[in-house]
Amino acid sequence: MTRVKKAVHALKNRRATLLAAKGFRHRRSTNEAAANEALMHAGVYAFAHRRDKKGDFRRLWNVKINAALRPLGFSYSKFMGAAKKKSIALDRKSLAHLAEFKPDTFKKVVEMVK
16 A cells, blocks of 8 residues: 655644644744644533533522612512412523613512512
8 A cells, every 4th residue: 555644634733733723822822742642632621511501690690689689678589489480481591681771671570479
């Protein structure tokens, strides 16, 4: 079998790796082995934190809803329980949006739950 030199493909792979690691600090952006390692870790963190982000946002929405409910004489847990009993099926994301940007509408929703 004829000999195949991999120069072009090796350079292409190296260039792609270093381009992906652009912006990393120190050796991780210039050394192929370090860049490869850094990219592997970055991929793992990205995968894990895509899941974490969903929980982070849910907690943020809960805080926003609770902050808007306190002046209206409600706590978050009491409100969510009452809303469930009244079959008001607004999700936390939309409730938090109403609480932050449309307080009048949010107040009407709270009146419906009372």
